[in-house]
Amino acid sequence: MLAAMPSLSTSIRFGFLSLLHLVLLFGTHSALAEAKASAPLLPRGLITKEAGVAPGYVLFGPILSDRTYLIDNDGRVIHEWKSAYSGSGGYLLPNGNLLRTGRDPDALHFRAGGVSGIVQEIAWDGTVVWEWRLSDRNKILHHDIAPLPNGNILAIAWEVKTQQEALRVGRRADTVPEQGLHPDFVLEIRPLPPDDASIVWEWHVWDHLVQNQDPKAPDYGEPAEHPGRLDINALAAAPNLSAKELERLKALGYMPPDAKLQDLDSDFLHINSIDYNATLDQFVLSVPELGEIWIVDHSTTTAKARGSSGGRAGRGGDLLYRWGNPAVYGRGVLSSQRLFYQHDARWIPDGFPGAGDLTIFNNGRNRTDGGPSTVEQIAAPLRSDGRYTLESGKAYGPTALAWSWALPLDRFAPFISGAERQPNGNTLVCSGPGGILLEVSAEGRIVWEYRNPFSGDVRLADGSPPQPVGGEKPYAVFRASRIAPDHPALRDRKLMPIDPQPAWHSPALAPPSPG
Numbered sequence: 001m002l003a004a005m006p007s008l009s010t011s012i013r014f015g016f017l018s019l020l021h022l023v024l025l026f027g028t029h030s031a032l033a034e035a036k037a038s039a040p041l042l043p044r045g046l047i048t049k050e051a052g053v054a055p056g057y058v059l060f061g062p063i064l065s066d067r068t069y070l071i072d073n074d075g076r077v078i079h080e081w082k083s084a085y086s087g088s089g090g091y092l093l094p095n096g097n098l099l100r101t102g103r104d105p106d107a108l109h110f111r112a113g114g115v116s117g118i119v120q121e122i123a124w125d126g127t128v129v130w131e132w133r134l135s136d137r138n139k140i141l142h143h144d145i146a147p148l149p150n151g152n153i154l155a156i157a158w159e160v161k162t163q164q165e166a167l168r169v170g171r172r173a174d175t176v177p178e179q180g181l182h183p184d185f186v187l188e189i190r191p192l193p194p195d196d197a198s199i200v201w202e203w204h205v206w207d208h209l210v211q212n213q214d215p216k217a218p219d220y221g222e223p224a225e226h227p228g229r230l231d232i233n234a235l236a237a238a239p240n241l242s243a244k245e246l247e248r249l250k251a252l253g254y255m256p257p258d259a260k261l262q263d264l265d266s267d268f269l270h271i272n273s274i275d276y277n278a279t280l281d282q283f284v285l286s287v288p289e290l291g292e293i294w295i296v297d298h299s300t301t302t303a304k305a306r307g308s309s310g311g312r313a314g315r316g317g318d319l320l321y322r323w324g325n326p327a328v329y330g331r332g333v334l335s336s337q338r339l340f341y342q343h344d345a346r347w348i349p350d351g352f353p354g355a356g357d358l359t360i361f362n363n364g365r366n367r368t369d370g371g372p373s374t375v376e377q378i379a380a381p382l383r384s385d386g387r388y389t390l391e392s393g394k395a396y397g398p399t400a401l402a403w404s405w406a407l408p409l410d411r412f413a414p415f416i417s418g419a420e421r422q423p424n425g426n427t428l429v430c431s432g433p434g435g436i437l438l439e440v441s442a443e444g445r446i447v448w449e450y451r452n453p454f455s456g457d458v459r460l461a462d463g464s465p466p467q468p469v470g471g472e473k474p475y476a477v478f479r480a481s482r483i484a485p486d487h488p489a490l491r492d493r494k495l496m497p498i499d500p501q502p503a504w505h506s507p508a509l510a511p512p513s514p515g
Contacts (some may be wrong), residue, residue, distance in 0.1 A: 044453035046075030062088035076497035088478035111263030170217035225332030228318030277348035291325035326395030344418030418479035435475035
């Protein structure tokens with residue numbers, strides 16, 4: 001297990017320019033904001049490459065782009081896949097195909113960020129071998145997917161619960177918008193190429209509620225006595241986006257261009273990532289509106305997933321584990337919160353340093369201590385029966401982090417973003433809003449930095465082009481993943497740069513030296 005490394009200032013290159021860009025995006029220091037007009041644009045492409053960087057390639061896709069890129073450690077594009085839709089990157093399958101989400105251009109009925117509605121499998125040569133859509137007025141795919149060993153796919157989706165349905169389960173009337181609520185659910189999809197799928201398993205958060213507001217409503221009880229269930233009123237006083245934050249998200253292409261603040265009230269959980277653990281047959285979800293991660297048993301049937309018994313852990317579809325904000329289940333106070341609009345919760349794979357632990361990109365939006373974005377590693381208290389240790393009346397542990405790294409302040413990322421542990425102990429970090437990809441060592445040293453030079457090439461939902469943010473085009477990246485040089489998808493492929501010189505935003509930045 002790695003030692004905690006809370007470094008704030010490691011390898012801050014181009015610090016003033018990057019901090020200025022942050023200010024232009026998020027407006028936190030008026031003195032720097034006044035320098036906006038005279039500041040040069042950020043350099044784009046490879047910034048840092050030092051000894052110790054993990055071998056291999058990096059897979060990513062700009063949010064407003066219809067392309068997904070595979071680059072080498074010199075920042076050169078080795079391969080790219082083109083889609084008919086913008087998306088958020090994807091997963092490279094063992095056969096060399098790309099599994100990705102796509103944004104349904106006709107999906108205007110769900111107004112929150114992260115809408116997809118489409119999932120595709122694209123062959124190495126660009127052929128779309130499978131495309132499936134779940135996008136209507138009652139439900140839609142969003143944010144993330146997770147490929148399973150059996151070829152199926154776990155996906156996150158929203159479903160509509162009307163105002164009346166929300167009131168019937170005990171949601172406080174003053175927190176139910178006119179359009180109702182959009183709780184999340186998870187479905188397992190079996191692809192049926194070329195354009196169909198079978199839904200073979202489902203889990204709905206709406207089946208696992210508790211509330212102490214209305215004794216006549218179902219699931220009445222004290223949330224502290226039912227930590228495996230969601231208190232439907234836990235977020236009654238949670239802060240929402242400001243009007244200024246909403247406009248910035250729209251400018252980066254993450255929100256529909258005509259979205260209004262009231263459109264976001266329905267998306268009261270906003271689950272933004274899913275990761276699967278084949279050994280445990282469990283999946284982990286990031287739930288940013290609560291400041292929590294959840295772990296759920298996947299070994300149940302769909303019928304058992306609706307209840308509180310069955311499955312390998314014997315808990316049905318109730319939450320097996322939750323961490324980050326014990327106040328939302330009555331076992332902590334506001335100051336107990338540890339996660340602040342986090343993204344990309346995932347297990348560290350077997351054979352990697354810290355295997356079995358979880359890494360989380362803790363964005364830090366509305367962080368009570370005013371701190372930076374951090375990458376955090378926790379060792380969940382897993383028992384041999386697949387359950388997690390929870391002492392009576394206390395919150396789930398751990399109380400201490402196994403490892404952490406604070407992003408330099410100029411890479412602060414209040415939304416999107418992610419982190420992925422590497423076999424050599426490094427961690428690949430995506431500071432999403434600026435499209436900044438970093439690889440940091442266990443000791444907190446930045447050994448690789450790349451700034452995405454590819455801006456949006458897909459028009460927004462209203463037909464308008466992407467708008468510059470702080471003088472720059474939007475380069476936002478949802479998440480990035482490193483592809484090992486021995487990945488099965490790369491076997492027997494000639495990997496040569498498409499263009500021997502990367503695309504640069506700034507001609508003053510010299511290209512990297514080879515090797």
